[in-house]
Amino acid sequence: MCGIAGYIGFRRADEVIISALKRLEYRGYDSWGVAVRHENEIRLIKRMGAIGDEKTYSVAEGNAGIGHTRWATHGKPSEINAHPHTDCSGKIAVVHNGIISNFQSLKEELESRGHVFSSETDTEVIAHLIEEFYKGDLREAVEKTIGRLKGSYALVVMHAEKDELVAARYKSPLVLGVGDDELIIASDVPAILDYTSRVVYLEDGDLLVLMKGDFEIFSDGRKVNRKVETIPWSIEDAEKGGYEHFMLKEIHEIPRVIEDTLFEYLSDDIEIDISFAAGVSEVTFIACGTSYHASLIGKHLIEKLAGIPVRVEFASEFIYHQPPMHRTLAIAITQSGETADTLEAMRIAKKLGARTLAIVNVLGSTATRIADHVLYTRAGPEISVAATKSFIAQLIVLYLVALKLSGMTKSEMEGLLDELRIMPELVKGVLEHEDEIRAIAEKLSDYGNMMYIGRGIGVPIAMEGALKMKEISYIHAEAYPAGELKHGPFALLGERTPVIASLTPDETYEIMLGNIKEVKARESIVVAVTGHDDAEVEKYVDHVIRVPRTDALFTAVTHSVALQLLAYHTAKARGCEIDKPRNLAKSVTVE
Ligand code: G6P
Numbered sequence: 001m002c003g004i005a006g007y008i009g010f011r012r013a014d015e016v017i018i019s020a021l022k023r024l025e026y027r028g029y030d031s032w033g034v035a036v037r038h039e040n041e042i043r044l045i046k047r048m049g050a051i052g053d054e055k056t057y058s059v060a061e062g063n064a065g066i067g068h069t070r071w072a073t074h075g076k077p078s079e080i081n082a083h084p085h086t087d088c089s090g091k092i093a094v095v096h097n098g099i100i101s102n103f104q105s106l107k108e109e110l111e112s113r114g115h116v117f118s119s120e121t122d123t124e125v126i127a128h129l130i131e132e133f134y135k136g137d138l139r140e141a142v143e144k145t146i147g148r149l150k151g152s153y154a155l156v157v158m159h160a161e162k163d164e165l166v167a168a169r170y171k172s173p174l175v176l177g178v179g180d181d182e183l184i185i186a187s188d189v190p191a192i193l194d195y196t197s198r199v200v201y202l203e204d205g206d207l208l209v210l211m212k213g214d215f216e217i218f219s220d221g222r223k224v225n226r227k228v229e230t231i232p233w234s235i236e237d238a239e240k241g242g243y244e245h246f247m248l249k250e251i252h253e254i255p256r257v258i259e260d261t262l263f264e265y266l267s268d269d270i271e272i273d274i275s276f277a278a279g280v281s282e283v284t285f286i287a288c289g290t291s292y293h294a295s296l297i298g299k300h301l302i303e304k305l306a307g308i309p310v311r312v313e314f315a316s317e318f319i320y321h322q323p324p325m326h327r328t329l330a331i332a333i334t335q336s337g338e339t340a341d342t343l344e345a346m347r348i349a350k351k352l353g354a355r356t357l358a359i360v361n362v363l364g365s366t367a368t369r370i371a372d373h374v375l376y377t378r379a380g381p382e383i384s385v386a387a388t389k390s391f392i393a394q395l396i397v398l399y400l401v402a403l404k405l406s407g408m409t410k411s412e413m414e415g416l417l418d419e420l421r422i423m424p425e426l427v428k429g430v431l432e433h434e435d436e437i438r439a440i441a442e443k444l445s446d447y448g449n450m451m452y453i454g455r456g457i458g459v460p461i462a463m464e465g466a467l468k469m470k471e472i473s474y475i476h477a478e479a480y481p482a483g484e485l486k487h488g489p490f491a492l493l494g495e496r497t498p499v500i501a502s503l504t505p506d507e508t509y510e511i512m513l514g515n516i517k518e519v520k521a522r523e524s525i526v527v528a529v530t531g532h533d534d535a536e537v538e539k540y541v542d543h544v545i546r547v548p549r550t551d552a553l554f555t556a557v558t559h560s561v562a563l564q565l566l567a568y569h570t571a572k573a574r575g576c577e578i579d580k581p582r583n584l585a586k587s588v589t590v591e
Contacts, residue, residue: 002027002029002068002069002070002071002083002096002097002187003021003024003025003027003029003068003069003097003186003187003188003191004066004067004068004095004096004097004154004155004156004174004185004186004187005017005020005021005024005066005067005068005184005185005186005187005191006065006066006067006095006156006158006165006167006184006185006186006210007020007063007064007065007066007182007183007184007185008063008064008163008164008165008182008183008210008211008212009063009179009181009182009183009184009212009213010063010181010182011063011182012061012062012063013036013037013062013063013064013065014034014036014057014058014059014060014062014065016065016184016195017034017036017065017066017067018034018051018057018067019194020067020184020186020191020192020194021034021051021067021068021069021191022051023190023191023193023194023235023239024069024186024187024188024190024191025050025051025069026190026239026246026383027069027071027188027380027381028071028380028381028383029069029070029071029381030048030049030070030071030072030077030363030364031046031047031048031049031069031070031072031077031078031079031081031082032046032047032051032067032068032069032070032082033045033046033047033067033068033070033082033083033084033095034057034059034065034066034067034068034084035059035065035066035067035084035086035093035095035158036059036060036061036062036064036065037062037063037064037065037158037159037160037163038060038061038062040160040161041090041160042084042086042090042091042092042093042158042160043059043060043062044059044084044086044093045057045059046079046080046082046083046084047079047082048077048078048079048082051069063163063212064158064163064164064165065158066084066093066094066095066156066157066158066165067084067095068082068083068084068095068096070082070083071363071380071381072363072364073099073122073363073376073378074099074103074120074121074122075119075120075121076120076363076364077363077364080118080119080120081119081120081121083095083096083121083123084158085119085121085123085124085126085127086127087115087127087128087130087131088115088116088128088131089131090160091131091159091160091161092127092130092131092134092157092158092159092160093127093157093158093160094123094126094127094130094155094156094157095123095155095156096122096123096126096153096154096155097153097154097155097172097173097187098151098152098153098154098155098170098171098172099122099151099152099260099263099264100122100123100125100126100149100150100151100153101150101151101263102149102150102151103122103125103151106125106129106148106149107124107125110125110128110129110132113132115128115131122151123155126145126149126153126155126157127157129144129145129148129149130142130145130157133145134159138157138159138162138164138166138209139166139207139209139218142155142157142166142168142207143207143218143221146168146170146207149170151171151263152170152171152172152260152263153168153169153170153171153172154167154168154169154170154172154173154174154187155167155168156174156185163211163212164209164210164211165183165185165209165210166207166208166209166210167185167202167207167208167210168206168207168208169202169203169204169205169206169208170204170205171204172187173187173188173201173202174186174187174202174206174208175187175188175189175192175199175200175201175202176199176200176202176208176210176215177191177192177193177195177196177198177199178196178198178199178200178215178228179195179196179198180196181212181213182195182196182213183210183213183215184196185208185210188238188239188241189231189233189238190235190238190239192231193231193233193234193235193238194235197230197231197232198228198229198230198231199228199229199230199231200217200226200227200228200229201226201229202217202226203219203226205219205220206218206219206224206226207219244572245384245568245572245578245579246383246384246579247384247386247388247472247564247568247578247579248568250382250383250384250388250389251388251389251431251561251564251565251568252431253380253389254388254389254392254424254427254431254561255424255425255427255428255431256424257377257378257379257380257389257392257393258392258393258396258423258424258427258557259424260378260379260380261377261378261379261393261396261397262396262420262421262423263378264376264378265375265397265400266400266417266420266421269410270400270403270404270417272375272400272401272404274401274404274405276329276355276357276372276373277329277355277405279327280308280327280328280329280355281308281309281327281328282308282309282310282311282327282328282329283299283302283308283309283310283311283328283329283330283331284310284311284312284313284318284323284325284328284329284330284331284349284354285298285299285310285311285312285313285330285331285332285333286313286314286315286318286330286331286332286333286342286345286346286349287312287314287315287332287333287334287342288314288315288316288334288339288341288342288588289339289387289467289588290335290386290387290390290391290464290467291333291334291335291339291342291387291391291394292312292314292315292333293391293460293463293464293467294333294359294391294394294395294398294464295312295331295333296312296459296460296463297395297398297457297460297461297556298310298312298331298333298398298401298402299311299312300456300457300460300553300556301398301399301402301553302398302401302402302405304402304553305402305403305405305406305408305553306402306405306406306407307406308405313345314341315332315339315341315342315344315345316341316345318345318348318349319341319344319345319348322348322352323352324352324353325349325352325353325354326352326353326354328349328352328353328354328355329354329355329356329357330346330349330350330354330355330356330357331356331357331358331359331401332345332346332349332356332357332358332359332367332371333358333359333394334358334359334360334365334367335360335361335362335377335379335382335387335390335391335394336360336361336362336365336586336587337358337360337361337362337365337366337367337368338362338365338366338367338587339367339587339588340588341588342367343366343367343370346358346367346370346371347370350370350372355372355373356370356371356372356373357371357372357373357374357375358370358371358373358374358375359374359375359376359377359394359397359398359401360374360375360376360377361376361377361378361379361382361390361393363376375397375401377390377393377394377396377397378393379392379393382586383579384578384579385471385579385580385581385584385585385586386468386471386472386564386567386578386581388468388561388564391464391560392427392557392560392561395556395557395560396420396423396557399416399420399553399554400420403416403417415551416551416553419550419551419554420554423554423557426547426548426550426554426557426558427557427558427561429532429547429548429558430547430548430558430561430562430565431561431565433545433546433547433562434565434569436545436546437545437562437565437566437569438565438569440527440543440545440566441565441566441567441568441569441570441572441573442569442570442573443525443543444475444498444525444527444566444570445473445570445573445574447475447496447497447498448475448476448496449475449476449477449478449492449496449497450466450469450475450476450477450478450497450498450499450500451477451478451479451480451485451489451492451493451497451498451499451500451524452465452466452469452477452478452479452480452499452500452501452502452563453479453480453481453482453485453499453500453501453502453512453515453519454479454481454482454501454502454503454504454508454512455481455482455483455504455508455511455512455515456504456506456507456508456552457504457506457552457553457555457556458482458502458503458504458508458512458555458559459479459481460556461502461504461555461556461559461560461563462479462480462500462502463479464560464563465477465479465500465502465559465560465563465564465566465567466478466479466500467479468563468564468566468567468568469563469566469567469570471567471581471584472567472568472571472576472578472581473567473570473571473574473576474571474574474576474581474582475570475574478492482501482511482512482515483511483515485515485518485519486518490518490522493519493522493523493524494522494523494524495523495524495525497524498524498525498526498527499516499519499524499525499526499527500526500527500529500563500566501515501516501519501526501527501528501529501541502529502530502555502559502563503528503529503530503531503534503537504552504555504559505531505534505549505550505551505552505555506552513536513537513540516528516537516540516541517540520540520541525542525543526540526541526542526543527541527542527543527544527545527566528540528541528543528544528545529544529545529547529559529562529563530544530545530546530547531546531547531548531549531550532546532547532548532549533549534546545562545566547559547561547562
């Protein structure tokens with residue numbers, strides 16, 4: 001998730017922009033850059049890594065400028081790929097958030113007309129298109145340019161010859177801060193609050209012209225008025241988008257994360273080239289933590305849909321197995337791409353003859369350099385230590401990989417693809433039940449132990465649910481296949497051990513009901529997670545968490561989001577420090 005800041009007013013633009021970018025640091029970034037208009041020229045700096053102390057960077061004197069913190073999506077993290085990007089003349093500078101999906105064909109078209117590109121980014125095509133359309137009116141040139149773009153964008157553009165910024169928004173946020181004789185445009189409110197609390201939220205399709213002391217908004221070529229709102233939050237609240245914790249904010253971002261990940265790989269058909277799997281006779285997943293649970297779900301999907309045998313290994317244990325892997329596809333799942341055990345297991349898998357695929361959230365991370373092939377999740381940076389949105393994004397990629405490996409025709413998989421396409425709406429349907437989930441969480445918050453159970457795909461759902469609970473609430477939570485309860489864990493059950501049961505609408509449903517009755521006979525409180533149309537289960541359990549009905553395969557998404565909320569609200573009721581649980585780290589770079 002990149003950050004944008006643009007300024008026009010009476011102050012030094014570089015100082016305002018750098019301080020605004022620092023306010024967006026919470027979003028995560030790998031490089032950054034600032035452009036300032038100075039004596040009819042664009043003056044630019046770009047750097048890798050953190051901004052550090054803003055006083056050390058002076059770009060140039062000037063009262064108009066744009067800046068950007070980049071979280072790499074197209075093209076590795078590097079100074080050249082950092083924004084702002086310029087055209088051939090160096091007179092036009094652009095910063096952009098989002099993904100231009102037709103950038104490759106636009107780039108080839110522009111190159112055929114003599115444009116020379118210096119970066120690997122999709123953004124640079126925007127600068128060159130504007131250059132072609134520019135006839136002295138920047139707004140007109142940007143308007144024509146966005147007519148050629150497919151994908152999502154929030155962009156801010158500047159021309160060397162005029163104190164004016166032009167911004168456009170489509171499916172990527174932009175907010176305008178309206179100060180006294182100064183305007184600041186940014187991708188999020190914290191960047192603005194040092195200067196003003198009066199803001200205008202742009203809408204999709206809006207084009208905004210910022211001049212000294214004034215601004216105009218256009219939609220469909222016509223001038224429109226948008227409401228100026230006053231932000232009541234502090235900067236710290238604003239970073240969390242008004243949510244109390246990053247974890248909750250990140251859970252609420254899941255519908256958008258699913259959209260972004262699907263946008264990357266699913267159009268009319270699944271856009272994943274799986275030639276890397278040609279000739280393999282088995283798959284081995286290697287991963288840690290939440291990514292290990294995503295792998296267990298991946299096993300279920302690939303075995304069920306594609307009929308290929310799958311092993312799942314803890315990366316830290318794989319080191320001691322070292323099986324022959326000549327016809328194996330080793331899939332490493334790691335949101336950070338930097339987990340030491342996963343990296344080591346990938347290197348060993350390669351030595352053992354496996355082909356390697358990494359499913360990663362961080363572009364340019366070490367895992368992407370080790371793997372033969374990479375698929376990216378589009379979760380954006382995750383701040384909370386407990387993984388939520390990155391896990392769901394991993395699942396989305398796994399659905400697509402499993403469907404692609406299945407060899408089903410497009411029409412055979414159409415029903416499942418349709419359900420995937422509405423997954424953002426289904427997750428919103430889960431989030432709508434948050435109040436009920438909170439009420440249940442508050443009842444659970446006094447217990448010291450919990451048991452999560454499921455069958456089939458419900459087992460890894462239970463394992464991830466239990467992991468979330470123990471990570472952030474410090475309640476001891478175990479997960480078991482429901483059929484295993486009577487082989488030991490039954491001894492733990494009783495009125496002081498609530499049981500959380502995931503019921504999936506498949507061949508496991510009836511037998512799960514039987515297991516729940518057995519649990520109830522041991523006097524445990526039972527919370528069932530099930531489809532909204534399940535009228536049967538409430539006869540046997542104490543609480544029901546309802547989620548929209550889906551094919552059983554997709555319950556991994558809907559149930560997991562519900563269990564993330566359950567863990568969050570339990571931890572909150574216990575007064576735990578949710579975003580940074582004790583003893584845990586977001587990225588584990590030691591073995
Ligand atoms: C740490 C994090 C977990 C994460 C695990 C694996 O334990 O706290 O949230 O699931 O590492 O991380 P990875 O980046 O490889 O997915």
